[in-house]
Amino acid sequence: MGESELKSRIRCGIDFDKAGRQAGYLRAPLSRNTSGWGTVEIPVVCVKNGSGPTVLLTGGVHGDEYEGLIAVSRLARTLDPATIQGRVIMLPAINVPAILNDTRLSPVDGRDLNRCFPGNPKGTFSEMLAHFIDAVVLPHVDISIDVHTAGHSMESALSTNMHYASDPAMRKRTMEAAAAFGAPFNVVFWGVDEGATLTSSVERRGILSLGTELGGWGRVNVEGVRIGERGLTNTLKHFGLMDGCTETSQRDGSAQTRHMMVRDQDCYLFSPSAGLFEPRHLAGETVEAGQSAGFLHFVEDVDRPAVELFYARSGVLWMASGPGRVQRGDAVAVVMNDYDDALCEA
Numbered sequence: 001m002g003e004s005e006l007k008s009r010i011r012c013g014i015d016f017d018k019a020g021r022q023a024g025y026l027r028a029p030l031s032r033n034t035s036g037w038g039t040v041e042i043p044v045v046c047v048k049n050g051s052g053p054t055v056l057l058t059g060g061v062h063g064d065e066y067e068g069l070i071a072v073s074r075l076a077r078t079l080d081p082a083t084i085q086g087r088v089i090m091l092p093a094i095n096v097p098a099i100l101n102d103t104r105l106s107p108v109d110g111r112d113l114n115r116c117f118p119g120n121p122k123g124t125f126s127e128m129l130a131h132f133i134d135a136v137v138l139p140h141v142d143i144s145i146d147v148h149t150a151g152h153s154m155e156s157a158l159s160t161n162m163h164y165a166s167d168p169a170m171r172k173r174t175m176e177a178a179a180a181f182g183a184p185f186n187v188v189f190w191g192v193d194e195g196a197t198l199t200s201s202v203e204r205r206g207i208l209s210l211g212t213e214l215g216g217w218g219r220v221n222v223e224g225v226r227i228g229e230r231g232l233t234n235t236l237k238h239f240g241l242m243d244g245c246t247e248t249s250q251r252d253g254s255a256q257t258r259h260m261m262v263r264d265q266d267c268y269l270f271s272p273s274a275g276l277f278e279p280r281h282l283a284g285e286t287v288e289a290g291q292s293a294g295f296l297h298f299v300e301d302v303d304r305p306a307v308e309l310f311y312a313r314s315g316v317l318w319m320a321s322g323p324g325r326v327q328r329g330d331a332v333a334v335v336m337n338d339y340d341d342a343l344c345e346a
């Protein structure tokens with residue numbers, strides 16, 4: 001018996017097969033000093049009516065990414081089953097311990113939930129949670145929208161994102177779903193550390209997968225929440241769960257999402273050492289290969305010169321550095337280019 005068939009230790013307070021609106025909690029066991037039989041309660045809302053596809057909306061996989069928490073929570077509170085044909089499963093605040101701790105990683109086990117898939121029901125808290133999502137929730141799901149931002153670590157241009165799917169039909173469906181979501185950019189990427197993410201589990205099951213990056217810098221991005229909420233509703237309309245036309249007009253006057261890609265490793269700029277990084281550009285700005293990306297300062301050393309970092313690729317800044325202090329090997333910029341299918345890798 002593989003890990004995915006082992007029984008989850010998490011109890012689910014609602015029945016995904018029942019019609020109407022159900023709101024409750026997943027109850028995940030967590031032994032602690034104040035309670036050996038203690039649990040962590042994780043909000044879950046399921047809205048089901050008639051027949052149609054099942055959409056999974058997840059927020060708070062990382063605890064310091066606020067726009068998804070807000071957008072999915074609001075939809076979970078307000079979505080009327082009478083307006084739906086199909087099923088919407090919402091986990092607006094999955095990683096409750098990290099959310100309450102305001103951190104990317106879980107304070108319970110120090111793990112990144114989004115690097116624990118497909119999980120293990122007998123593993124650490126994050127592994128147990130990942131296993132529940134993979135083994136109990138995903139078998140119901142046709143379409144997954146996982147709402148992220150760049151958290152404290154960076155600032156992102158407002159975007160959906162997707163893996164380069166090797167199946168052309170799935171790639172087309174996913175790009176169409178991204179265009180319907182209607183963020184300013186949709187970023188196709190590959191070749192990063194993705195083996196244990198929620199997206200990897202979703203894709204392994206043949207489910208359409210879309211992620212987002214809707215801000216960052218450790219604060220609520222006003223436009224990120226607006227684009228996120230509009231995008232969730234657009235998605236339900238696009239897949240026929242909800243009536244109405246999608247609304248994808250952009251602030252800059254363009255009518256639709258601009259499809260982009262992260263071409264290769266040269267699009268990622270990493271800090272060569274620990275220090276204080278002074279970026280020169282904001283996410284969404286156009287940058288040139290060879291142009292100064294910023295300076296790495298060593299303010300604790302008298303007269304030590306700052307190190308200037310340069311972009312290796314021209315394009316639009318998808319991710320810009322945020323926190324000031326960086327470690328050696330931290331990404332401080334990610335450059336994206338207009339999408340070209342001929343330049344992508346499976």
Ligand SMILES: [Zn+2]
Binds near residue numbers: 065
């Ligand atoms: Zn995230």
